Amino acid sequence: MLLYSVAFAGFISVVLSNGHSKPKSLSQDQYNYIAQDVDRSFDLVDVNPKDGSLQYQELSMAFAYIDTNNDGVLSFEEYLKVTGSEPIQRDIFNHYDTNRDGVLQKTEYVDTPFRAMDPNGDNVVTRHDYVNFYTNVIYNILQQQQQFGQIGR
Numbered sequence: 001m002l003l004y005s006v007a008f009a010g011f012i013s014v015v016l017s018n019g020h021s022k023p024k025s026l027s028q029d030q031y032n033y034i035a036q037d038v039d040r041s042f043d044l045v046d047v048n049p050k051d052g053s054l055q056y057q058e059l060s061m062a063f064a065y066i067d068t069n070n071d072g073v074l075s076f077e078e079y080l081k082v083t084g085s086e087p088i089q090r091d092i093f094n095h096y097d098t099n100r101d102g103v104l105q106k107t108e109y110v111d112t113p114f115r116a117m118d119p120n121g122d123n124v125v126t127r128h129d130y131v132n133f134y135t136n137v138i139y140n141i142l143q144q145q146q147q148f149g150q151i152g153r
Helices: 003-017 030-045 056-067 076-083 088-096 107-115 127-148
Strands: 054-057 124-126
Touching: 003 127, 030 056, 030 076, 030 127, 054 056, 056 076, 056 107, 088 107, 107 127, 124 127
Parallel strands: none
Antiparallel strands: 054 124
């Protein structure tokens, strides 16, 4: 897995550089972090069937799984139980919380991202589509952190 993640980091550096000017301060460690996070999160969601692509139902099932109190929204605490407690997770959560109410609705965490990850509208998100979307989310957050020197606010 480590060798794959390191190789995958090289792929992500190409994705990040495609259409973006790569910040000089974005380190190989940050690429590795992105690669591992993207890899882990894709594999966690790709379950039914485990076929290397995501359908809308798989993302919906992930949302329902994370929503442990079944209130139809994800609190930050529920989100952290699945994602881990790295400081960047607050920034990722806030990125998805587009209405800034402190919780993630299904439209914010499943519907809108799924449409963005499925650029050709075939209702299937390939690993490549997922990597492009999620890498850009993390890339933009890291770029903001570098610009403002703050994490997790």
